[in-house]
Amino acid sequence: MRTLLHFPISPASRTVRLVLGEKRLPFEPVIERAWEQRPELFAINPAGDVPVLIEDNGLIVPSAPVICEYLEEAYADTPLLGRTLAERVEVRRVAAWFDTLFAREVSGRFIDERVMKRLSGRGNPDGGALRDAYASMRPLMRYANELAENRNWLGGGFLSLADFTAAAHLSCMDFIGDIDWARVPALRDWYARMKSRPCFRPLLADRISGITPPEYYTNLDF
16 A cells, blocks of 8 residues: 655645545555654655655655645546646646745744644744734735635635645644634635545544644534
8 A cells, every 4th residue: 555654734744645535545644753854754755854655666756746746647537636727727826825825924834833843842832933923824814715705616616736735734723723714704614615525534633742623623514
């Protein structure tokens, strides 16, 4: 069986887990604590991060964007990028928006301050960094809410990689209780649809020592 090296509260890892689940591709999840910098991890991924997919035939595919593109080409029965060039451009644009701007300004900051610092022994959260993240969060969440208001799915008229990428980031933030869903009702309804998909169930079961998610985290309709 294929193996996925991942970390539970990692948007990149969660994106790949969701895509594998949606494509109904079985895999063995193996938690990798990248901050421990194991030589074995660097041997298969010189970037030293997760996720890393290892196929049955020994093919090693590192990095979430590379893995998702690989899965789209290798297992095309469940397409997640769209059919036309225009559709594929928009799906990739929205996914990249979450993986770059949203990650840099919002999700990455919250995860690092609230989760990674604790787990890696780097001290307590920085209040100033969290305030900056909250300030950046408001306009970016408004934009995501507008996408949900004006489209059937975030990347357009069909379920796509854009939705799974967004859900990966937002579910990590939901796990640590940093989203006021009342401010983004359209995005909240979209997220409830995503949580109800079978591929999402393993994410709702994730737990991290010392961090308790809010009660509504596992509630499919909040």
